[in-house]
Amino acid sequence: MPPAGWLLIAAVALILVASWCAAAHDAMIRADPDGLETYGGLLTLIKVCAEVSAAVLVTLAFAHWLGGGWQVFLPAAGALLVATYVLIGVGPRPLGRKRAEKIASTATRLLRPLRRALGPLPHLLDRLTGVLPLGAHGTEPEFGERPEVRSLVDYIEGQAEIEPGERDMVRSVFELGDTIVREVMVPRTDMVFIERDKTLDQALSLALRSGFSRIPVVGESTDDVVGIAYLKDIVAWEHEHPEGETERIEKVMRPATYVPDSKPVDELLRQMQSMRIHAAIVIDEYGGTAGLVTIEDILEEIVGEIADEYDTERAPVEWLAPGTARVTARLPVTELEELFGVTVDAEDVETVGGLLAHELGRVPIAGAEATTAGLRLTAENLAGRRNKLGTVLVQRVDAEEQQQLSRTGPCLRPAALTTLDRVSDEPVGPEDEKIITLARSTRARAGAPEGAAVRDETGRTYTAAAVALPSLRISALRLAVAMAASSGAAQLEAAAVVSDSDPDDADLAAVRDLGPDAPVFRAAPDGTLRAIL
Secondary structure (H helix, E strand, C coil): CCHHHHHHHHHHHHHHHHHHHHHHHHHHHHHCHHHHHHHHHHHHHHHHHHHHHHHHHHHHHHHHHHCCCHHHHHHHHHHHHHHHHHHHHHCHHHHHHHCHHHHHHHHHHHHHHHHHHHCCHHHHHHHHHHHCCCCCCCCCHHHCCCCCHHHHHHHHHHCCCCCHHHHHHHHHHHHHHHCEHHHCCEEHHHCCCEECCCEHHHHHHHHHHHCCCEEEEECCCCCCEEEEEEHHHHHHHHHHCCCCCCCEHHHCCECCCEEECCCEHHHHHHHHHHHCCCEEEEECCCCCEEEEEEHHHHHHHHHCCCCCCCCCCCCCEEEEECCEEEEECCCEHHHHHHHHCCCCCCCCCCEHHHHHHHHHCCCCCCCCEEEECCEEEEEEEEECCCCEEEEEEEEECCHHHHHHHHHHCCCCCCCCCCCCCECCCCCCCHHHHHHHHHHHHHHHHHCCCCEEEEEECCCCEEEEECEEECCEEECHHHHHHHHHHHCCCCCEEEEEEECCCCCCHHHHHHHHHHCCCCCEEEECCCCCEEEEC
């Protein structure tokens, strides 16, 4: 065999050595990171020496065949490019992924005696690359000793190892240390509080209406959070003392945990895990209440928005009748103005939910209502894990009633709903039409055979849908009365039930217990008023 042939054989052998080094590097990344830290520099040295030596041998072989001069460059460079790309750049990676553990263990066994034989040379190379600007900490993961994890994510994604969405999730884990509590908390304006002098029945009603299982308890103001009331504790107390005296919420509340709004989220997560708590009160630099943070808020930073089984997609606008529509709380105020042809005078408000909160001066819960720009806004239901306002019932108010509302002030803003079709000729006031429409919308939203609404002496309304389970059946009217009673209502002014049939005697008796003279309006599912009982 001519000398050039032996040179090519040696070059191929060296390229195979470099290919094995590349496969060993990928395998140790996955199966033996500690081994990569120890032998990564030596592995890179062998790979570079093999590649350079192969390039020299191939160039000499072509020089024997073609003689000296520039004509040797093109064929030698082409051959080396193909061999390096296939055997070193692309080929070893699938092998390193499929047999990672076996190749990593083999590499460790082979490199250990070689490292010992070279003596201090590997250590000197490690120190040299460590002090250079483009050393182990500044190079790509393939050429460093032990790549940083963030760079490793980029490297693996570049090799089609993980999907972009999975990469975002992994990166979110690393970015927790750069995220502070202020960025993930529920702001104070979206929190629901309860005063410490409220009763357990009132706290239970608030929890059921708002949908929250943990409610901060405040003293003199919202900056004075004295504890957190847990729905589980409230229900347990009510169950253990069914005939006992009505206790105040501070009887069962738990101590609150306070964290600064500048605390890193990863530290807070470890703190909450060690303390075995799920919620903490966030305070600002002045010691005031800034918001509330839960473990779920932190998890959403990693995996994205968490939806529950009650979250359903609905149309942004649903017309129920002329002048009456159900809209999502996130509907822009500009679209609301276009729908009803009105002009809303409210600064720094972008959504219908924000407009309702602005008019109320507090976080709206189910049943809360306000009137603005000739429109009655009624909070219908809460949605999502944070139980934010989901839908709002919007109704146009006529000029005469709007004039009456202007005299009642911003705190009490009753308004009329659209006029109902009637079979009965008895008079029905605007407040009574309101509870009929609320009963109808509650029935439609729950998909129940019955929907009911009652109004107490303060004007507060309570809505409910019939419950029909194999072992539990409760009519909508009785359930609405129970909600009013558990909220501390002393007297009912009126009740409404939407159903295909008349309420039974037990339903009427439940209403009469709190409102002996309260009328009960019975309407059909299409809104037609059938009778006043």
